[in-house]
Structures are given as structure tokens and as C-alpha cells.
Amino acid sequence: MRAREILWATVLLLVFWQAAAMLVNVSVLPGPGVSVAALVYNLPRGLAGHFLVSGYRLALSMVIAGLLATPLGLAIGQSPRLNGLVSPLIYLTYPIPKIVFLPIIMLFLGTGDGSKVFMITLILFFQILVVVRDACLGVRPELVQSVRSLGAGRLELLRYVYLPACLPSVLTALRVSTGTAVAVLFLAETFATQSGLAYYITVEAWGRMDYPEMYAGVIAMAALGLTIYILLDRLERRVCEWMVVQ
Amino acid sequence: MIQVSDLCFGYSRPDEIYSHFHWEVAEGESWVVLGPSGCGKTTLVYLLAGLRHPSTGSVQLDGSDVIAPRTSTGLILQDHGLLPWARARDNVALGLKIRRMARQEMDEKVGYWMDRLGLGAVAHRYPGQLSGGQRQRVAIARTLALVPSLLLMDEPFSSLDSTTREDLQELVVALSEGSGMTTVLVTHDIQEAVYLGQRILIVGRAPIGRYLVVENPYARRPEFRRSPTFFERCAEVRGLAAELMNAGGQAVSAMPSSSQVSS
Numbered sequence: 103m104r105a106r107e108i109l110w111a112t113v114l115l116l117v118f119w120q121a122a123a124m125l126v127n128v129s130v131l132p133g134p135g136v137s138v139a140a141l142v143y144n145l146p147r148g149l150a151g152h153f154l155v156s157g158y159r160l161a162l163s164m165v166i167a168g169l170l171a172t173p174l175g176l177a178i179g180q181s182p183r184l185n186g187l188v189s190p191l192i193y194l195t196y197p198i199p200k201i202v203f204l205p206i207i208m209l210f211l212g213t214g215d216g217s218k219v220f221m222i223t224l225i226l227f228f229q230i231l232v233v234v235r236d237a238c239l240g241v242r243p244e245l246v247q248s249v250r251s252l253g254a255g256r257l258e259l260l261r262y263v264y265l266p267a268c269l270p271s272v273l274t275a276l277r278v279s280t281g282t283a284v285a286v287l288f289l290a291e292t293f294a295t296q297s298g299l300a301y302y303i304t305v306e307a308w309g310r311m312d313y314p315e316m317y318a319g320v321i322a323m324a325a326l327g328l329t330i331y332i333l334l335d336r337l338e339r340r341v342c343e344w345m346v347v348q
Numbered sequence: 349m350i351q352v353s354d355l356c357f358g359y360s361r362p363d364e365i366y367s368h369f370h371w372e373v374a375e376g377e378s379w380v381v382l383g384p385s386g387c388g389k390t391t392l393v394y395l396l397a398g399l400r401h402p403s404t405g406s407v408q409l410d411g412s413d414v415i416a417p418r419t420s421t422g423l424i425l426q427d428h429g430l431l432p433w434a435r436a437r438d439n440v441a442l443g444l445k446i447r448r449m450a451r452q453e454m455d456e457k458v459g460y461w462m463d464r465l466g467l468g469a470v471a472h473r474y475p476g477q478l479s480g481g482q483r484q485r486v487a488i489a490r491t492l493a494l495v496p497s498l499l500l501m502d503e504p505f506s507s508l509d510s511t512t513r514e515d516l517q518e519l520v521v522a523l524s525e526g527s528g529m530t531t532v533l534v535t536h537d538i539q540e541a542v543y544l545g546q547r548i549l550i551v552g553r554a555p556i557g558r559y560l561v562v563e564n565p566y567a568r569r570p571e572f573r574r575s576p577t578f579f580e581r582c583a584e585v586r587g588l589a590a591e592l593m594n595a596g597g598q599a600v601s602a603m604p605s606s607s608q609v610s611s
Contacts, residue, residue, distance in 0.1 A: 247399050248429025251417050252443035252494070262442065266433040344433045344474040 103335065130313055137317035144318050152302040153322050159215055159298065160287055160330060163222035164276055170223075171230035172272055176264055178231075179238020180256075189235075196232060200225045201286060204293070213294035222286050226279050233275040237268035270345055273338040277331055284327040299323045349375040349498065349530050350396065354405035357395065358555075365391050367555035368405070373530060375497075378568065380545025381534045382589060388554045389534040393502045396532065397423045409498065419447070422496030426503040428487040430475040436482075437462060437471040440489045447494075461489040465519070481512035488516075492523060499524065501533040505540065514573075517544060521568045538589070542581050543573050550585065552592040560588050 116134045123133035141149070178185045204221055211217040241263060249263055291300030303319035339346055350373035358364040365388035373379055383389050394400040395407050398414040398421070407414045409421070423429075430439045440462060444454045462468055465485045475483050484504060491499065501520070505513040517540065524531050535541055541548050548562040562585055566572045 242427075244425055244427050245429055245431070247394065247397075248423065248425050249431070249442070249446075250399060251397050251421070251423035251429075252490070253417060253419055253446050258446050262431060262434075262446075266431070269433075342433070344476065347474055347477060 103332075108332075132314045132317055136314045137321060140312075140314035141318035141321050144315060148306075149302060149318060149322060152297060152299050152319075153326060155297045156287060156291065156299040156323070157326055157329075159218050159291075160222065160283055160326065162215075163219045163283065163287075164226060164330070166219070167223045167226035167230055168272060168276060171227045172234055172268070175231045175234025176238055176260065176268060179235045179241075179268070180260070180264060185235070185239075192228070192232060192235075196228050200228070201289060204290060208293060218287065218290040218295075218298075221290050222283050225286055226276070226283060229279050229282075230272055230275045233271040234268045237271040238264050241267045270338065270342045273334055273342065277334040277338065280327055280331045280334070283330075284323065288323065299326065349373050349377070349410060350532070351408040351411075352395075352405070353408070355395070355402050355407065356404045357391065357400065357402050364403075364555040366395075366402075367557040369557055369559075371549065371559075373532065375530055376528050378524070378531045378544065378546040379533070379549060380541040380547075381532065381549045381551065382538065382541040382545075382585070383536065383551035383556075384553065384589075384593065385536050386554075387551055388556055389536075389551070390502050393423070393500045393532070393534050396498075397421055397500055418498075419494070420497045422491035422494055422499045424484075424487050424491050424499070424501045424504045426506055428475070428483045430483055430486055430490075432475050435472050435474055436467055436478065436486045439475065439486050440467075440493060443490055443494045457493050458489075461493045464523075465489045479512075480508050481516060484508065484516055485519075488520070488523070497529060499529050499531045501531070503535055504533070506535065506537065513540075518570065520544070525568070538582050538586050539578075542578060542585055543567060548585060550589050550592055552589075558592075560592055562588065 119134045123131050145153075174188075178188050200221070203224070204217075207221055207224075208217045211220055246259060246263060249259060254262065287298070288300040288303075291298035292304050295301050299319055299322055303316055303323070307313075307316035307319055350371070352369060352371040355366045355369040355371075356364060357366040381389050381392060391400060395402065396409070396414065398417040401415065409418065417423075431442065434442065437458060441454055441458045444457060449457070462471055465488060467482065467485055467489060470478055470482055475486070478486065487504070504520075505516050508516065520531075520533075521544070531544075533540075533544055535544075542564060544567060545562075545564055546567045548564055550560040550562065552558070564581065566575075566577060566581075572578050
């Protein structure tokens with residue numbers, strides 16, 4: 103997606119927002135102008151700090167999930183025996199909504215960053231694991247045989263075939279999971295914490311019924327998700343250039 | 349060079365693809381294995397390449413059992429087997445990288461083979477940006493850069509248009525002539541078999557145990573492709589292949605002086 107197209111979509115959304123605000127004309131839905139003014143005012147007054155804390159939790163979770171799930175997915179995808187052992191476990195646990203474990207995780211890991219990062223990591227881990235495994239299983243046998251015929255052993259196959267084959271899937275999984283990750287972060291940050299954008303929105307702003315400030319927090323959270331989404335999109339285009347060239 | 353003895357092989361029991369199959373290839377010979385689609389020709393190439401192993405019997409190259417891919421065997425497949433995420437140049441260098449060749453030597457070799465196969469202008473393109481013929485040229489360059497003594501080709505030109513196919517057939521002839529390389533090409537195309545195979549192994553439906561060998565001394569000469577003898581030989585090979593198919597793998601009674609039945 104080009105910057106101009108993103109800008110155009112943003113303008114369109116702001117127009118819809120303004121129209122809705124004018125139509126309902128209630129204090130709980132201030133227009134974008136008031137909300138953006140509140141965002142600019144509050145950024146140096148604590149909002150930027152909350153943004154950074156949430157960004158740190160989100161980015162750390164994504165990196166950990168990627169680093170744990172990718173090698174395991176590669177191993178399962180290459181070994182029919184391991185696949186036979188692990189796949190039933192994945193089948194059983196993948197559809198379970200992991201968010202229900204949030205209270206238990208908080209009891210074990212406390213209310214600090216650990217429980218929030220663990221919760222998001224857990225959800226992303228399964229999504230990445232499944233796509234990496236499937237990407238490995240989808241590698242054409244002819245390609246593997248062809249590279250094996252050049253003298254490639256297990257390590258060379260991993261380096262030259264399986265890893266590059268699953269890289270687009272890892273980045274796509276991370277990108278499409280960004281929305282889920284932000285949603286989980288929002289929920290996790292509303293419990294027993296004093297930092298993060300969700301805390302800012304629900305406790306600091308909503309608690310005082312300061313609606314423009316609340317919307318400033320919402321804009322910051324949307325910007326956080328969008329920033330990560332765009333960064334992953336750019337990274338995917340860079341490292342998977344072969345998929346986008348004509 | 350190649351000695352296949354009492355080979356039995358199947359992907360699942362009791363369905364065998366090869367049943368007590370014997371075959372010998374001398375060094376420097378150019379063989380074409382001709383048979384219908386799905387009869388097990390690709391399996392034979394994989395067995396020779398060390399990518400599959402006999403259930404019983406043996407496949408030997410230069411007196412040693414083939415138990416894994418050998419550094420001196422090259423393999424070219426129908427779908428090229430190129431890495432979609434690597435540029436043409438990196439695909440050509442792949443085998444050399446796997447063998448941990450020194451950077452400078454590798455660059456020289458890759459440059460030489462890219463130029464020899466007319467790929468200089470597309471060196472930085474990905475396989476998805478190349479035509480079918482260019483992709484197959486990259487696959488050929490990648491294999492020949494390893495200087496194999498045995499070149500195995502599994503229907504390498506079957507997905508190409510006729511002009512590109514003839515062009516690449518002649519390229520393979522030019523590259524292998526005088527190199528002393530033994531070549532085994534698998535195809536279901538009779539004209540390709542007659543043009544490229546100095547000896548043609550005709551096989552029928554699986555299980556393959558019996559086959560016909562056609563001596564074809566005029567193969568690989570550019571003028572042969574346009575001569576009446578070529579078309580006569582094609583008709584002869586077509587007739588023999590049909591007889592072998594109709595015989596259901598049993599002995600074929602009628603055979604020309606240049607052919608032999610083996611079991």
C-alpha cells in the first residue's frame with residue numbers, strides 16, 4: 103500500500119467520523135478535530151509514555167512469538183514423525199481462545215509486563231506455528247529433490263529452501279495478527295496496571311469522562327497497530343522481494 | 349559407469365514399478381529412456397541420482413552402490429527446480445555454495461556458465477521473471493557448473509514450446525559433446541528420444557522388467573533431425589513402443605536388427 107493511498111483512506115475515515123459526530127451531536131462522540139487536539143495536547147503530558155509502553159509490550163511479544171514458533175514450525179514441517187506427534191496437540195489447542203487464561207496467567211506471572219507479553223505471545227505463537235508448518239509442508243517435493251541432488255543436507259535444505267519458503271508466511275501471519283495482538287493488549291492492560299494505552303483510555307480518560315482525551319488514546323492505539331502493520335508490510339516487501347517483482 | 353542389477357522398487361507394496369530390472373550404461377554414452385507417462389521413468393532418474401533406494405537389487409555408479417546424491421551426478425528436472433526466492437545468478441551458484449567453494453572461484457564459474465548459456469542479461473532476475481526456456485537454461489547452468497560426469501535429465505524440455513525445445517536440445521548436445529559426460533534423458537517424446545539418444549531404452553507400463561534397446565548412431569547430429577532417416581527411425585521406435593505396450597511387458601517377438609530385447 104502506498105503512502106498516498108493510506109493518506110486518502112485516512113482522510114475518508116476522518117470525514118465519516120466528522121459526519122457521524124455532527125449527526126449524533128453528543129459529548130461521547132467528539133469530532134476528529136477536538137480529538138486530535140486532545141492527542142497533541144496530551145502526548146507530552148503522559149500519553150507518549152503510555153504509547154511507548156504499549157508499543158514495547160506488543161513488539162516484544164511479536165519478536166518472541168516469531169523466534170519461538172518459526173523454528174518449531176520448521177522442525178514439524180520437515181519431520182513427518184514430529185508432525186505426527188505435535189499436530190494432534192496443535193489441532194486440540196489451536197481453537198481454544200487463549201484470552202480466557204488471562205486471569206490464570208496474571209496469577210502466575212503477576213500484573214507487570216510479563217503477563218501481558220506472555221498472553222500476546224501465546225496467541226501469536228500458535229498462529230505463526232501453524233502457518234510455518236503448513237508452508238513447510240507445502241514446499242514442492244521436486245524442489246527439495248532438486249536441491250538435494252546438488253548435495254544439500256538437512257542444514258542446507260533449511261537454509262536455502264525451508265526458511266525462505268516460510269518467511270512470507272511468518273510475516274503475513276504477524277501482519278494479519280496485529281489487530282488481534284492489539285485487541286489482546288487492550289484487554290490485558292485494563293487489569294491491575296498503571297501504564298499502557300488501554301489503562302490511559304479506560305482509567306485516566308474514561309474514568310474522568312474526558313471524552314476527547316479518551317479518543318486521543320483510541321487514536322494512539324490505532325496508530326500503534328497501524329505502525330506495526332506498515333512496518334511488517336515494508337519488511338515483507340523488502341525480504342520477500344521475489345513475491346512482488348513483476 | 350551405471351550398472352543396475354536385479355532392481356526391484358515400488359512406492360507401496362505390492363505395486364512394483366521395477367521388477368528384476370537389469371541395465372548397463374557405459375561411460376560417455378548418451379541414453380534416452382522412452383516410455384509412457386507414469387510408467388516410472390522419473391523413478392529411475394531418482395534411483396540413479398541417489399534420491400530413492402532399491403527395495404532389492406542394486407544401482408551402482410562406477411562400481412559403488414548409490415546410497416545418496418553424488419557430487420559427480422547432475423540432475424535437471426522438468427519444472428527446473430529453481431529457488432523462486434533466489435535471483436538467476438544465485439540459483440546458478442547454489443550447488444557451488446552448498447559445496448562451500450571459495451567466493452572468487454565461485455564468481456568466476458558462475459559468470460562463465462551464465463555467459464555460456466546466454467543468461468548475462470537476466471542474471472539479477474528472479475525465476476518468476478524468466479521465460480520457461482530461460483529458467484531451464486538457469487537449471488542447466490546450475491548443474492553444469494558442478495562439472496558432473498553423469499547428467500540426468502527428467503523430461504527437461506517437455507513444458508517448452510517447440511522452438512525453445514529444439515534450441516535447448518541442441519544446446520545440451522553442444523555442451524555435452526567432447527566433455528566425456530554420460531547423459532541419461534527421460535522423455536515420452538519419440539522425436540526427442542530419436543534426436544538425442546544414441547541408445548534408446550524403451551520401457552512399457554509398470555512393473556518394468558523387460559525393455560527394448562534401439563541403437564541410434566546418427567543421433568545428436570543437427571542434419572539428422574531434418575533427414576528422412578530421422579522420421580523413419582521415429583516411426584520404427586513408435587512401432588516398437590506400441591508393441592511393447594501391447595505385449596504388456598512380455599517379450600516382443602518382432603524386432604529390427606538394430607534392437608534387442610532384454611529382461
